[in-house]
Amino acid sequence: MKGLYPWQHELWQRWAGLRKRLPHAILLKGAQGIGKLDFAMNLAQSLLCEQPHVDGMACGACSSCHWFEQETHPDFRLLQPDALSGTEDDDERDGSKKKKPSRQISVEQVRSLFDFANLSAYRGGHRVVLIHPAEAMNTNAANALLKTLEEPSGKMLIILVSHKPQQLLPTILSRCLSLVVTMPSVEESTAWLQQQGMQNPGVMLAQAGFAPLAAAHLAEEVTAADEYGRFLQEIRQPTKLDALALAEQLQKAEPIKVVHWLQQWCYDLGSAKLAGKIRYNAELTDTIKNISCKIDIMDLQRYQRELLIAKREALHPLNPKLQLESILLAYRQMMLAAS
């Protein structure tokens, strides 16, 4: 569990004051990328915690905290669009187009709260519902929520997190106690980003509209793009590939991501060979066609099976670097056999 961000302590104190007379619903509003959701999660966990600290923060050690952190707490519900909660579909290899996960919170999701609201709390304490981002509720969902808000059940807190509260129904807004999560100052954000290891946060921060979490996310994307560039640079020259050096360079990337890149790369090699088509790395069409005509399709398919296994292991790698080395060495071996 992430703790509070340095710019959230004042707001936390405000919340601690409210705790004695708990409202039925809270709206946490503020700009995107400043940590509203993390604040809300802290708030939810602290309400469910069996032995919160004096400052109201969750203890992180009781069984309730344990369940919360495992995302299995029976008295907590998080409603968010499938697009935010869904794990990435890793079955793109068959080339079929899957339905995109929804960006809305559906009426069914909100209706699932009706039962939850009518049960008594499993642990005998509070029950907490977190809806994020609240503006993702479609009209039907919002109307269904209104019903829950109109008939509040004791000891249940609904937390709405929103960066576009103006899009919420006025009737919902009027039933929530609003807490504004303020934008941290540039100095606070800069100091925090430096603490996270960012060298010169200024540019990134400005690009992210001065929202520190958004800036951190942006930086991750830039790093990932760099890493992918480096990966392609090496992998496209298979006979020169230094697998160990590349594994070293990609150490910061999650192994599962690298396996995923290799899967896409191999998909392209196979598809180029068998069908003359390239799906993922179209800008490298010539290179891929050149490599693919030398490659033995049986070897490639064998390697693709290895990648599938590696992907499963990559979820909980014992030694990420060793795993990267081994799949890259196997790639090189396959390529040397082909040349």
Ligand SMILES: [Zn+2]
């Ligand atoms: Zn606890």
